[in-house]
Amino acid sequence: MQLVVRPEAQDELLEAQAWYERRSTGLGFEFARALDAAVARALRMPLAFPRIEAEFRHVVTRKFPYSVIYHPSASELVVVSFFHHRREPGSWHENIGGDR
Numbered sequence: 001m002q003l004v005v006r007p008e009a010q011d012e013l014l015e016a017q018a019w020y021e022r023r024s025t026g027l028g029f030e031f032a033r034a035l036d037a038a039v040a041r042a043l044r045m046p047l048a049f050p051r052i053e054a055e056f057r058h059v060v061t062r063k064f065p066y067s068v069i070y071h072p073s074a075s076e077l078v079v080v081s082f083f084h085h086r087r088e089p090g091s092w093h094e095n096i097g098g099d100r
Contacts, residue, residue, distance in 0.1 A: 001043055002076040012082045016066070034061045035082060038068045046072035056080065 005013075013035060021028025038061045042049060049059045058067040069081040 005079045
């Protein structure tokens with residue numbers, strides 16, 4: 001299965017990683033590792049995680065208040081958001097062009 005990370009999700013990742021790194025040296029790296037582990041779990045078992053809407057699912061990271069929101073298909077796993085749990089719940093729709 002191929003991994004595809006939407007540009008908006010990549011921007012969220014980089015912004016959050018920089019924020020954590022400014023808080024404490026090395027914390028940004030730990031954050032990136034936690035997200036990598038969550039993505040790896042989703043790649044291994046794409047249908048094992050809860051569906052949040054339509055075909056979108058999410059896997060919660062360990063140690064950090066983030067979820068990886070993704071859409072699995074037969075050939076790829078598309079990450080649409082690295083979502084902080086304190087954000088407006090439906091705001092990840094902006095990453096897919098939705099106004100819900």
